[in-house]
Amino acid sequence: MANKASVVHWFRLDLRIHDNLALRNAINEAENRQYYLRPVFIIDPDIKERVGVNRLRFLFQSLQDLDSNLRKLNSRLFILKGTADELFSKLFDQWQVKYLTSQIDIDPEIVKQDEIVDRLAEEKGIFIVRRVQHTVYDFHSVLKKNNGSVPLTYQKFLSLVKDIKVKETIEITKTLSDYCKPPDSTCEEYNVPSLNDLGIDESSLKSCKYHGGETEGLKRLNLYMEKKNWVCKFEKPNTSPNSIEPSTTVLSPYLSHGCLSSKLFYHRLKGVENGVAHSQPPVSLLGQLMWREFYYTAGAGTENFDKMVGNAVCTQIPWGKNDKYLKAWSEGMTGYPFVDAIMRQLKQEGWIHHLARHMVACFLTRGDLWISWEEGARVFEDYLLDYDWSLNAGNWMWLSASAFFYKYFRVYSPVAFGKKTDKEGLFIRKYVPELKKYPTEYIYEPWKAPKSVQRTAGCVVGEGYPQRIVDHDKIHKENMQKMAAAYKVNKEKKSLKRKLT
């Protein structure tokens, strides 16, 4: 057993070696004091309930890559199974931990856990270091600059960060000294488990389209940063939600897992834009990164950001409950081919284009099904590879016109919207294969096809493919009246509150 003190770096969503300040702090401490270095990742027993299978696969691939990158530095990853408080209450003594580093997270569950670990560490006299490294900017200083209140528009956020100089990235170049290697470094019980070890049959999953890990993340970053002209001309609204291959970078899963540093992405983008004409936020690629920062800041500064009730920025809307509709939506069985194609792509591949998210989120909430954005957010949490606590809640509030966006009467048409970028319906034919032989005329509206055409195409609506669960033209108008009523109530409440204060 260890007879020497240890430094622990606790990896969470910072699954990388590059630009990882907390990790470098840990390494320096271990080197300077000749302590053991133990980079750990904790796998919670109920991880399967919290993380969907595709994201689990991405996570485990990222852990595997992280382990192999740590080994190149003469270290390794120690996988621990259990809850953080139970594990640490034992290991702090057993490993003689003196110094614990990690990144700062804002997800309330992680914050709660950190408070428990803080108390535990205080009892044992362990020094804790937590670093901002999930975002470009430190949300704390941005909020302070805005007198402690949350910036509620993107432009306001941009004006707040305009003059903040972004720090340089941090690299670890030296390999670790042998004396930092704990004696149990070769122990196999700390190895990264497979999905099968967790009781998931990996062969039951769809083929892996986006492979997790720092190595893949950096490769993908380099691939896109080489296309300088493409980067400089990038305008988000002009990219396609329904191209067969993604029309955007798909760096988001790498950012959300911390396989890729957002700060590195920032500096690389600045480098490409430097001295050349380029598009601007909000539509530019750098603008996309700033959206992430905006939501992160809003999430960090708002109580109950992931809920409607008790959330100061969220308009209270009397959403209905309809489990049948919710299930049809989440399984891609609404009877609207464009909506279903998007939801099936999401479920199978774990990533959909941002505008595709707009389409299905609007459909679930204010547009058609009148179901709470919180339900949609839960399904996205399950399906998305790039799930991120504040971005998910923020975007769902945006799309349901609960916060940040208020022109609720601008509703996406499940028939017209997709046609702008895919007249032939190739995207639908791929992800809703039962309709692949439909004539282009009917591919977005198969129920309009004459029975004989449906039979010739090999799929009768109501048999091989569901009938529409709602009539968009009719129901979206009813929903607009409900939205108007909810806004009116909200306004009255606000003016009442103003009078009282």
Next chain:
DNA sequence: CGGTCAGTTGAACAT
């Protein structure tokens, strides 16, 4: 307090 203005990306239709 009130007026003004801008706000990542709607649809349908006209020119």
Next chain:
DNA sequence: CATGTTCAACTGACC
């Protein structure tokens, strides 16, 4: 095909 207008149901920041 790109651009502009209408539909009519908005809010937050700022002065």
